[in-house]
Amino acid sequence: MQPILTFLITKSKAFRSLRFRFFVLMMIVGLIPCFIMRKTILINYYDRAVSERTQGAMNQCRILANHLEAAGYLQNPDNETINSELGQFSSIYAGRIMIIDGDFLVVKDTYAMSAGKTIVSREIIECARTGTGNSHYDSRNGYIEVSIPIIESISGRTIGVMFASISTDNIEDSLSIFSRKSSIIWVITMVCIVLLSIWLSGYLVRPFARVTETIESADMGEYAVSIPDYTETEAIMDAFNKLMARLKKLDDTRSEFVSNVSHELKTPLASMKVLADSIRSADNVDSDTYKEFMNGIAEEVDRLNIVITDLLSLVKMEKSAGSLNIQPTELKAMIDVIIKRVRPLAEEAGISIEFEDKKDIIADIDDTKISLAIMNLVENAVKYNKKNGKVRIELDSDHQFFTVSVADTGIGIPEDSLDQIFERFYRVDKSHSSEIGGTGLGLSIARNAILLHRGSIKVTSTKDEGTVFVVRIPLKYVA
Numbered sequence: 001m002q003p004i005l006t007f008l009i010t011k012s013k014a015f016r017s018l019r020f021r022f023f024v025l026m027m028i029v030g031l032i033p034c035f036i037m038r039k040t041i042l043i044n045y046y047d048r049a050v051s052e053r054t055q056g057a058m059n060q061c062r063i064l065a066n067h068l069e070a071a072g073y074l075q076n077p078d079n080e081t082i083n084s085e086l087g088q089f090s091s092i093y094a095g096r097i098m099i100i101d102g103d104f105l106v107v108k109d110t111y112a113m114s115a116g117k118t119i120v121s122r123e124i125i126e127c128a129r130t131g132t133g134n135s136h137y138d139s140r141n142g143y144i145e146v147s148i149p150i151i152e153s154i155s156g157r158t159i160g161v162m163f164a165s166i167s168t169d170n171i172e173d174s175l176s177i178f179s180r181k182s183s184i185i186w187v188i189t190m191v192c193i194v195l196l197s198i199w200l201s202g203y204l205v206r207p208f209a210r211v212t213e214t215i216e217s218a219d220m221g222e223y224a225v226s227i228p229d230y231t232e233t234e235a236i237m238d239a240f241n242k243l244m245a246r247l248k249k250l251d252d253t254r255s256e257f258v259s260n261v262s263h264e265l266k267t268p269l270a271s272m273k274v275l276a277d278s279i280r281s282a283d284n285v286d287s288d289t290y291k292e293f294m295n296g297i298a299e300e301v302d303r304l305n306i307v308i309t310d311l312l313s314l315v316k317m318e319k320s321a322g323s324l325n326i327q328p329t330e331l332k333a334m335i336d337v338i339i340k341r342v343r344p345l346a347e348e349a350g351i352s353i354e355f356e357d358k359k360d361i362i363a364d365i366d367d368t369k370i371s372l373a374i375m376n377l378v379e380n381a382v383k384y385n386k387k388n389g390k391v392r393i394e395l396d397s398d399h400q401f402f403t404v405s406v407a408d409t410g411i412g413i414p415e416d417s418l419d420q421i422f423e424r425f426y427r428v429d430k431s432h433s434s435e436i437g438g439t440g441l442g443l444s445i446a447r448n449a450i451l452l453h454r455g456s457i458k459v460t461s462t463k464d465e466g467t468v469f470v471v472r473i474p475l476k477y478v479a
């Protein structure tokens with residue numbers, strides 16, 4: 001039984017529903033007080049009935065005891081008046097009366113069974129000794145026993161005991177009638193509570209159903225209307241709306257990216273098409289012109305190649321941090337390699353590259369990705385420099401981070417562009433930049449690589465004076 005119940009509760013959808021839980025809770029809250037109330041009412045009723053009956057019998061006995069004494073009944077048990085009074089009492093209370101004298105001899109027994117015998121029960125002896133009445137309720141056999149002293153009016157001495165044993169049968173009868181009636185009320189109340197619980201639990205969870213409905217019918221990017229039922233459902237809707245806004249932004253960025261990529265790929269293709277068409281349409285092209293056009297086409301192919309390489313790098317960087325290949329890397333050696341690769345480009349423009357490493361630093365990084373990032377910065381420092389300009393690279397570290405700064409004496413970046421240079425495809429001056437050549441992806445790639453390492457990249461620049469990029473990356477990579 002137990003495993004079946006556990007299974008039902010953990011597996012069945014209905015049992016796991018909030019509505020069902022509410023229902024059970026309301027049933028418990030509603031039924032338990034009802035049950036307790038009914039039980040206490042019945043018990044109280046019974047106790048009260050018994051105590052009232054006991055009290056009534058005791059009072060009646062006291063009156064009779066006075067009559068007995070006054071009539072000297074103990075000496076003369078044949079007194080007709082008293083005997084009829086005793087008879088009346090025993091028939092009203094459906095009980096038995098015994099009159100016992102000072103020697104515990106039964107003078108009179110309305111059941112005529114113990115007359116003439118000696119009675120020594122604890123209650124009777126107690127009553128004779130103390131001169132006060134007592135009562136005893138035997139719930140198992142269903143009777144009340146009452147002992148009342150017979151007191152001589154002149155001396156105040158206890159001269160006998162009046163003992164009555166009365167049945168509680170009729171109390172039980174009326175109790176069972178009462179209990180039956182209250183059972184009917186109880187059943188009706190129970191049905192009402194069950195119905196109310198079903199309705200109320202449904203009512204209470206309705207806002208959640210409304211949330212589901214709204215979310216299901218919401219379109220991409222649409223701000224779903226807020227549902228002000230509960231603070232909880234409102235919070236869910238708010239969170240949902242925020243998520244939708246994030247998704248929409250992501251979607252916008254993606255389509256912008258796709259259109260940028262298409263544009264970047266189409267431009268070289270269009271140039272190639274123009275070049276190819278011109279050769280095709282012209283008659284008698286001499287071999288020099290032919291060569292020139294073919295060079296043009298080759299340049300465009302190179303450009304396409306660069307764009308595609310950059311795009312692939314960017315896609316790689318956008319993967320999760322899990323794709324990092326972290327290894328202890330000697331940073332000085334890594335930067336030396338970068339400088340060696342950029343040097344020919346720098347020498348062409350008469351630009352000098354200085355490198356200062358303050359100490360030997362080994363850091364846990366993905367060296368392909370970080371070296372690509374720094375390579376981009378150094379390349380930019382050379383590309384966007386002036387004739388005979390300078391590039392200065394500094395490598396330093398504290399106990400937690402290493403920093404690489406790349407400073408140049410170049411054309412600088414206008415202040416209003418500083419925020420945008422890390423965006424994909426952004427180039428400060430399209431016309432000027434096109435002769436320099438580039439995709440506008442370098443800094444996005446660099447920044448993504450640095451962020452994957454939980455580092456940061458900052459830029460400061462003065463127009464016509466130069467630019468400084470500072471990269472800060474933790475020495476130890478924490479996943």
Ligand SMILES: Nc1ncnc2c1ncn2[C@@H]1O[C@H](COP(=O)(O)OP(=O)(O)O)[C@@H](O)[C@H]1O
Nearest residue numbers: 380384412421427428438439440441442443467
């Ligand atoms: N050191 C620099 N000095 C001046 N401008 C720079 C520098 N680095 C980057 N920029 C500006 O930021 C833009 C974006 O750089 P980047 O993402 O590397 O693209 P790309 O170099 O392919 O144009 C560049 O086009 C350039 O306008």
Ligand SMILES: [Mg+2]
Nearest residue numbers: 380438442443
């Ligand atoms: Mg670049």
